[in-house]
Amino acid sequence: MPAVSDSATGAAPAATARAERVLETTQLVKSFGGLVAVNKVDFHAGENEIVGLIGPNGAGKTTLFNAITGVYPPTSGDIRFLGHDIAGMLPSKVTKLGIARTFQNIRLFNEMTALENVMVGQHCRSHTSMLRIIARTPGAMRAERAVRDKCMGLIEYVGLTGHAGELAKNLPYGSQRRLEIARALATEPTVLFLDEPAAGMNPQETSALMGLIRRIREESMTIILIEHDMRVVMGSSDRVVVLDHGEKIAEGPPDMVRSDPKVIEAYLGKGAG
Amino acid sequence: MTGDPQNNETDGQSTGPGGYRTKLNPIASALVGNGSTRSQRILLAVLLAIAVILPFLVGSNRWITLMTVVVIYIVLASGLNIVVGFTGLLDLGYVAFYAIGAYYTAIIFNNVLKVKFGVDIDAYWWLTWINFVVGGLMAAIAGVLIGYPTLRVRGDYLAIMTLGFGEIIRILALNWVGLTRGPSGISGIPKPAFLGFELTTQKSLYFLGLALALLSLWTISRIVRSRIGRAWTAIREDEVAAEAMGIHTSRYKLLSYATGAFFAGAMGVFFGHYLNYISPSSFMLMESFLILSLVVLGGMGNIAGPVLGAIVWMGLQEWLRDFPFVQAHPETRGIALGLVLVLLMVFRPTGLLGSLRVRLEMRPGSKDEADHERQVWSDASR
Amino acid sequence: MSELGQQLVNGLMIGCLYALIAVGYTMVYGIIELINFAFGELFMFGAFITIMMMVPEISLFGAKVPMPGLSFFLAILIAMAVVAVMGVIIERLAYRPLRNAPRLAALISAIGVSILLQNVAQAIFGSQQVPFPDIPLFTTAAGAPKAFVVGDVQITYFQVFVVVVTVTAMLLLNLYVRRTRMGRAMRASAQDKSTAALMGVNVNKVIALTFLIGSAMGALAGGLYGGVYHAAWPLMGFNPGLKAFIAAVLGGIGNIPGAFLGGLLLGVVEALGSAYLPMGSQYRDAIAFVILILILSFRPSGLLGSTVSQKA
Numbered sequence: 009m010p011a012v013s014d015s016a017t018g019a020a021p022a023a024t025a026r027a028e029r030v031l032e033t034t035q036l037v038k039s040f041g042g043l044v045a046v047n048k049v050d051f052h053a054g055e056n057e058i059v060g061l062i063g064p065n066g067a068g069k070t071t072l073f074n075a076i077t078g079v080y081p082p083t084s085g086d087i088r089f090l091g092h093d094i095a096g097m098l099p100s101k102v103t104k105l106g107i108a109r110t111f112q113n114i115r116l117f118n119e120m121t122a123l124e125n126v127m128v129g130q131h132c133r134s135h136t137s138m139l140r141i142i143a144r145t146p147g148a149m150r151a152e153r154a155v156r157d158k159c160m161g162l163i164e165y166v167g168l169t170g171h172a173g174e175l176a177k178n179l180p181y182g183s184q185r186r187l188e189i190a191r192a193l194a195t196e197p198t199v200l201f202l203d204e205p206a207a208g209m210n211p212q213e214t215s216a217l218m219g220l221i222r223r224i225r226e227e228s229m230t231i232i233l234i235e236h237d238m239r240v241v242m243g244s245s246d247r248v249v250v251l252d253h254g255e256k257i258a259e260g261p262p263d264m265v266r267s268d269p270k271v272i273e274a275y276l277g278k279g280a281g
Numbered sequence: 282m283t284g285d286p287q288n289n290e291t292d293g294q295s296t297g298p299g300g301y302r303t304k305l306n307p308i309a310s311a312l313v314g315n316g317s318t319r320s321q322r323i324l325l326a327v328l329l330a331i332a333v334i335l336p337f338l339v340g341s342n343r344w345i346t347l348m349t350v351v352v353i354y355i356v357l358a359s360g361l362n363i364v365v366g367f368t369g370l371l372d373l374g375y376v377a378f379y380a381i382g383a384y385y386t387a388i389i390f391n392n393v394l395k396v397k398f399g400v401d402i403d404a405y406w407w408l409t410w411i412n413f414v415v416g417g418l419m420a421a422i423a424g425v426l427i428g429y430p431t432l433r434v435r436g437d438y439l440a441i442m443t444l445g446f447g448e449i450i451r452i453l454a455l456n457w458v459g460l461t462r463g464p465s466g467i468s469g470i471p472k473p474a475f476l477g478f479e480l481t482t483q484k485s486l487y488f489l490g491l492a493l494a495l496l497s498l499w500t501i502s503r504i505v506r507s508r509i510g511r512a513w514t515a516i517r518e519d520e521v522a523a524e525a526m527g528i529h530t531s532r533y534k535l536l537s538y539a540t541g542a543f544f545a546g547a548m549g550v551f552f553g554h555y556l557n558y559i560s561p562s563s564f565m566l567m568e569s570f571l572i573l574s575l576v577v578l579g580g581m582g583n584i585a586g587p588v589l590g591a592i593v594w595m596g597l598q599e600w601l602r603d604f605p606f607v608q609a610h611p612e613t614r615g616i617a618l619g620l621v622l623v624l625l626m627v628f629r630p631t632g633l634l635g636s637l638r639v640r641l642e643m644r645p646g647s648k649d650e651a652d653h654e655r656q657v658w659s660d661a662s663r
Numbered sequence: 664m665s666e667l668g669q670q671l672v673n674g675l676m677i678g679c680l681y682a683l684i685a686v687g688y689t690m691v692y693g694i695i696e697l698i699n700f701a702f703g704e705l706f707m708f709g710a711f712i713t714i715m716m717m718v719p720e721i722s723l724f725g726a727k728v729p730m731p732g733l734s735f736f737l738a739i740l741i742a743m744a745v746v747a748v749m750g751v752i753i754e755r756l757a758y759r760p761l762r763n764a765p766r767l768a769a770l771i772s773a774i775g776v777s778i779l780l781q782n783v784a785q786a787i788f789g790s791q792q793v794p795f796p797d798i799p800l801f802t803t804a805a806g807a808p809k810a811f812v813v814g815d816v817q818i819t820y821f822q823v824f825v826v827v828v829t830v831t832a833m834l835l836l837n838l839y840v841r842r843t844r845m846g847r848a849m850r851a852s853a854q855d856k857s858t859a860a861l862m863g864v865n866v867n868k869v870i871a872l873t874f875l876i877g878s879a880m881g882a883l884a885g886g887l888y889g890g891v892y893h894a895a896w897p898l899m900g901f902n903p904g905l906k907a908f909i910a911a912v913l914g915g916i917g918n919i920p921g922a923f924l925g926g927l928l929l930g931v932v933e934a935l936g937s938a939y940l941p942m943g944s945q946y947r948d949a950i951a952f953v954i955l956i957l958i959l960s961f962r963p964s965g966l967l968g969s970t971v972s973q974k975a
Contacts, residue, residue, distance in 0.1 A: 077525060079521070079525070098524070098529065099521075099524045099525050100524050100525075100526075100527050100528055100529040100530065101529075103525060103526060103527035104527055108525075108526075109525055111522065111525075115519045115521065115522035115525075116518075116519070116522070117514065117515050117518035117519060117522065117523075118518055118519075119514070119518055119582070119638070120511070120514055120515070120518065120641065121640075124511055124514075124640075124641050124642070127508070127511055127641075127642070128511050128512070128515045128523070128526050128528070129526050129527070130508075131508055131511065131512055131515075131526065131527050131528050132526075132527030132528070133527075134508060136507070136508065138504065138509060138536075141503065141504060141507045141508070141509060141643065142500055142503045142504060144503065144643065148507075148643065149643060149645065152507070152508070152642065152643040152644075155508070156642065191526060192526075194526075195526060195527050365767070369767070371766075371767055371770060373774075430956055430959065430960050433963075434959050434963065436766045436767070436770075437692075437696070437697070437698045437766060437770060438912070438959055438963070440698070440770060441698065441905075441908060441909070441912075441955065442955060442956060442959060444905070445909075445951075445952030445953075445955050445956060446952070446956075448948065448949070448952055449949050449952050449953070452945075452946060452948055452949045453949075455945075456942065456945040456946060566901075567778075570774055570778065573771070573774070577771055610786060612782040612783075612785035612786045612790070613782070613786070614782075615778055615779075615781060615782030615785070616779055616782040616783060616786065618775075618778055618779075618782075619775045619776065619777070619778035619779025619780070619781075619782060620775070620779055621775070622771055622772065622774060622775025622778065622779075623756075623757050623772050623775040623776055623779065625771075625775075626757075626761060626764070626768045626769070626771050626772040626775065627756075627757065627760045627761065627772065630761075630764060630765075630768045
């Protein structure tokens, strides 16, 4: 698997120039009572970048995701997204601004069909009022049709053609992961957070997923990727950030990070003796 | 599978009897055939025909009164279904909204017009019709007020909080004698009239109720089959994910309360003008439980469920009432209700209509709809 | 000021009764996160069975049936035993099958049990009030409650008895939960059921025991309540049951000392409120609900509880 990403710029930079940063956290801290889960992390992502976020279990990766996406407010520190200060913002507002996510433990709407799941993603992009909905005005119908078509398109995009009418709970695991991605894409994000999208996938599915990620990036999206599957991370990322015990311990192109002794130590523990 | 708790199976080990993943259950299939749109439409037409023709066939008023009561409960159950069935918020104080609508119209006509202004309330016949909407809006506002403190509270606490609010409203109605005349209630609410033509017969009142019910069901159906219905269902399924997908869950929860409350309030207005008298005893906590039972019995989360629940339960009650044993021992109905609830939950929590579900999209009627319906139906029943 | 004193005494006593029921709610909720609506009805059956055991004969299902006519103390112990078993059976039939079901289903089942029990009691005992016989130890020959007077405040012997029994029961329960093996198992299950199971705890047994103890406490409260108010009736349990749950929330759900504190506090606030607020006595029942709304809005973990876990 080639270590170099296939972006046009060739060798990936260790950090993105300030001006191009789409998303940036400054000295972000998140603590729960006495436990500091994220400790003064400076994290950023640039336009059209794929950033891998790795670290041993409990390093604070998902906590970082959650703090940025508004699931809980940060204890201290800044989060800036496209010029907005989004620290402590409601998740729905963060999504409306353009950040979407998938979940580590798949959180689909089980009793809704695949198509309906994806259509929920489009919710914040249309604003038909209740009265117009009751009246079924031509404008309302048009908007709904547009949403439906777009979402059908997304279902095909992620490779779930033919399964639009199935209940989410009845889909096989790999399809569910892809459905979650389709749903997140439906929110028309600028930045897409993927939390362990390859978890539980077999090698075939994983390759398909990597292809999907590449295609998504071509839509000029920024992708931030938490993954334990090193093949996926190293193969897809332009830049990798490593967390351990809530702190950033390394950052840079995949090759550099992979051979960083601090990173190796974090994963394997201090060497014997 | 995915260890979905709603399937009562974790890691492949079934932990309970029955199970949520039932095949196309016999009741639903008996009612709607193979589930295609066409057979659902035929069923609806048949039901409607029965509803319209039956009053002319039966002799006594007793049946017409029963049908009116059923019609009221159909709307109440459907309104509560929005909150409990679609949005997943266990509201145990729903009867409060019903009470607000009823008291609103009673107070306007009695206290305000008759007593305060001393006008002839018969001249204000048109106000009755306006009150349907205004009473509903009053209840909707109450829904928002009651819903607000429950936003950040988890399911069981939410239930108790809403129960508390319902009780507070009832206690207010009972004790704020200046406004509500307390336990004696308010009488003298005029019958609905139109340009001098008063609706005095049981039949005419029934048809008014039926019309309101049909209008309500039609409206609810339209609201639910849209992005609003999707938002509500998403909140029920996974609130955190719904919020993450851009749904402002607080706003939609309040909308759910308000919408459900609206229909209860409107029906409360009807109730007031139907009986011409209201008192706090019509709005006890047991009513909330009863309405909830109707929703649960019929099947939550679809449009037909509450309708069926109301028809079946009220029909059962009426049939039981004919037995002298039951007349002598009214508590048997309570025992039946309690048993039904427990047995339902343990063996068939999805209710009579089980896996029937509403397609949450705004779609114009079309031929290819039938195919999509069939696929969704068969998948849902797997 | 004597009015205040009297209200405090009355409030404290009713608070003890709330506390006894609240403990059941809090223990059950702590482990299986279910509001056992039926505790109010178990409380009611406690009262009825106590009466049954004390009177020479009672009307059951309309027919007069001879009864042992035992002393109050024996009667209440029997009531506790019987209701404890009832509680365990209810758990087994109506709640255990729903342990992995969505929360809504278990709650609705609990409501169903509550409705069922209310009506069964009505079928057995009739819908009217059944008088609670005087307890010779606490009643004068003339039929009045034995009491002593402190200043202007009258305190009956029975009220003292209620407080003493409640405090004793609380201390015993606390000891049990903190010092015994089973108590440890209960606390472990309340923290994390699946891990406790992995550690060898028989979670089903623990839950059954929780219901056993909670129901017994509820029955104890019922017998005492009947003694205080000299009557029992089928619908008597609903209000105290609800208020006891509110007391449990007030103190911090899952926290036994919290339930005790919450019960006492609620009883006192209710008594004071009904005496001193305008129209207080009519709105007495609303006080508890207002407290609930306030507590859940401003401090959902309750007075003694730890922070409620995040929804995510």
